[in-house]
Amino acid sequence: MKRGHQVTMKEIAKKLNVSVSTVSRALKDSPELHPDTKKRIVEMAKSMNYQPNLLAQSLRISRSKVLGVIVPELESHFFSSNISGIQDTAYKRGYNVMICQSNESYVQEISNIRVLVASQVDGLLISLSRETKNYQHLQDLYDREIPFIMFDRVTEEIPVSRVTVDDEHGAYQVTHHLLEQGCRKIAFISGPQDLYISKKRKEGYLKALAEYGISEKDSRVYISDLNQESNRQIAYKILEEEDRADAIFAMIDPVAVDVMLILKEKGIRIPEEIALAGFTNNPTSAVVEPALTTVSQPGYEMGQIAANHLLDQLDDIVSDEPQSFVLGTTLIPRNSTLKVK
Amino acid sequence: MKRGHQVTMKEIAKKLNVSVSTVSRALKDSPELHPDTKKRIVEMAKSMNYQPNLLAQSLRISRSKVLGVIVPELESHFFSSNISGIQDTAYKRGYNVMICQSNESYVQEISNIRVLVASQVDGLLISLSRETKNYQHLQDLYDREIPFIMFDRVTEEIPVSRVTVDDEHGAYQVTHHLLEQGCRKIAFISGPQDLYISKKRKEGYLKALAEYGISEKDSRVYISDLNQESNRQIAYKILEEEDRADAIFAMIDPVAVDVMLILKEKGIRIPEEIALAGFTNNPTSAVVEPALTTVSQPGYEMGQIAANHLLDQLDDIVSDEPQSFVLGTTLIPRNSTLKVK
Structure with a gap:
């Protein structure tokens, strides 16, 4: 191995023929994995002289105190109430919020992520565009150890926390x-x-x-x-x-x-x-x-829960283990259906 | 004067007892000012060995290709259509957009500006919060030579371009x-x-x-x-x-x-x-x-005009001279008032 070359989780994953997320979980000592798998990965990481991503870690120490949010569109009341919930929660905890709109475009979503990461946000809250069917950009974000969670429009393919409605x-x-x-x-x-x-x-x-x-x-x-x-x-x-x-x-x-x-x-x-x-x-x-x-x-509550959970992860109040929050819905019967009154 | 000290427009303004904007206009050779005033300011700037803000100028050359937008709120359809207009225009011209919401708070507006400037946006489009009655934060932005314009909720106290509705x-x-x-x-x-x-x-x-x-x-x-x-x-x-x-x-x-x-x-x-x-x-x-x-x-059109004008200024297609765009309104008569049908 070249001197000075920094071993990545991807390389460890390749060697063992497991996913990058499995490596990440093993190195975080996740209880989800079988102890044997964990041991195998940790030993391989040691033998390859793996160093955790120091840049990501140092970024996590020198905080920008800004969260980035990506939504498919802003004209829908649902997403704007998500943002209000995120923002009110973030402010209470001393964070600012920068928002990007993907306009339901996959290409734009990738570009939004790039711009927000370049702005050194501490973490991202992402709701996917209608067009997004390939998740490599999210996997890259995950591999770079940039904290993020997904809300409303989510995928199960990336092991990060999700907040959805039932x-x-x-x-x-x-x-x-x-x-x-x-x-x-x-x-x-x-x-x-x-x-x-x-x-x-x-x-x-x-x-x-x-x-x-x-x-x-x-x-x-x-x-x-x-x-x-x-x-x-x-x-x-x-x-x-x-x-x-x-x-x-x-x-x-x-x-x-x-x-x-x-x-x-x-x-x-x-x-x-x-x-x-x-x-x-x-x-x-x-x-x-x-x-x-x-x-x-509950759009506002969804935003609150998503922001609180991400900030809890950033502050190490909770682990980075992915959680799935599913919010309940309430039927509101009105005159457009009430035949029996 | 201390060696290495960089003379600011503020200091020139103070010496001559004129406003910073007048100094800025004079140094940009604005046709609005009386030639005598202009001459007096330019001579003072020379004698004080004024150097234009090189940081601002270099930022203007090494573009981030991102515009920052600040709106009072996102739940109003009017502001979300402004943003769509801004964003569609910016994308066509190769720019990304980052949005902050002031939540109608003056303090938050100041914080939004700080965050977006720290992210090195190339320029800002600002719609003021309901609470904003003091404009020092905008004057500071102006003095730092960071390009910005205002839309819908504007003030006439800062000499930048404005886009409003009639x-x-x-x-x-x-x-x-x-x-x-x-x-x-x-x-x-x-x-x-x-x-x-x-x-x-x-x-x-x-x-x-x-x-x-x-x-x-x-x-x-x-x-x-x-x-x-x-x-x-x-x-x-x-x-x-x-x-x-x-x-x-x-x-x-x-x-x-x-x-x-x-x-x-x-x-x-x-x-x-x-x-x-x-x-x-x-x-x-x-x-x-x-x-x-x-x-x-016309919220969408307002966003388009604002973004195009700011980008025209950034690209030196138009001068930085402040312009005021006033958009027309259209009466839409419907049944809630039509007595005479």
Whole structure:
């Protein structure tokens, strides 16, 4: 081995044919790993004269007292309330917050990470873009031992902490409520199928249907790009079906609002002819008429929990062992679905 | 003078008893100044052996290709659309954007500036917090020759470029429209009186009233803190007046929506009994029932213009001479005011 060459975790991982995260866990003495695995890795690290990344460690001592946040977009109320929760928590603990927006672009997300790391933030809170399907940029961040956690739009492929909402249960709650109101032909307007939240919310929808004896083949799933044009097209499609739906559950509130405008335009009574529900509890959902039944997603609390956990890790109050926080949802029944009052 | 001491613009300003901005303008050969003043300053600078801030200049050559943005809050649709406009423009020109939120706090705004400057952004776009009444932190930024411009919430006290919306004309348009609809007892719900936009929008309101022979003493101005509780209290107060208003013009859409909920709760018909209008054209304003008459504020365009102008200054496409851009507003009449259809 060349003199002065610094052995990396990647090299140790390669030698032993294990993942970099396993090496990292072993060197952090994680209780998750089998003692034999741990021993094997620690011995290899010793024999290769591995030195922990001193730069990363020194950065961790000389703090910038700034956290970096990356969100897919800022125009959504959910992400802006995440940021408020992160920021209020960070300030209380003496930290500033710098925010970057990926604009749902994978390339932009990579560039955001680069810019924030160059600014020497102490840690990052990341919510992935809609386009992100490759996680090498996150793995690189992990390998460089730069502390970060993920929230809302997460991947399970990188061993860092995650804060999410119980999407499946939230969708189950809405669908179950519609079934209780007597609806049996419930259309579900989903977002793009590869989105994590699309999958989870569809699972909750199907689970509730199954409880009422409605099988997946009798389910009614429509895929929208989540923009107004796409939402409107789907609404027209649903209305034209021969055996028309008696309820529509839209994956997010803005979609439900777009659908509501079409139903009103067509003179269809809500909820008598078609019941309508959303997800998120955006401020708008309470002021449309009829007010929209939805599920509240605790965006502010999600931000608080994410920031507190990252700061706890930075301050060594908790270990770097990845945790998964799953926040509960609350059904908010309103007039757009309440047939039985 | 001590050897090695670097003379600042402040010292030149003090010697001549002029402002630092005047010195800066003179050294940039601004056409705004009287030639005699310019000559006097340039000669003093020479005699004091003034050297332009080389650090600032070198920073300007070795670019980070990052712009910093400071906004009062992110939960408002207006500011998030500003940011989208800034960001789309910056990306097209090869720049990244880092955002800080002051949370309407003066102290936080100062801290945001410090963090972004420490991150070596090439320039800043700043929208002031509600609390900011002292501008020394901006003067310091100016004296350090760090390029920045202001947008929406601006001050005229610092000689940098500003991008604003024509608040006065927008409020005039709404009030004029209400008068055309036959309303004569128009209540105006203003925000805190020291806010620049409160002043400007009130001026527009009073100007339209004056054209219909209604004097300021017969105007109906109410001051709200702009939170829901305060908005609701004002709505109740307006409804209890003996000579009740026949129209309400709320300074921003969210206030109008809060008022709408109270009017509906009380069974008051909109617009027949009371016409209602807002300002900003938030997405919500189009989906409430009745849809809300408002004025569109081009938030995205404001961001584009601000970012393009700052980048033009950085690239020496335009001079650093301060410019003032005032964007037009468009009245959007909807059912909440249309009595005459």
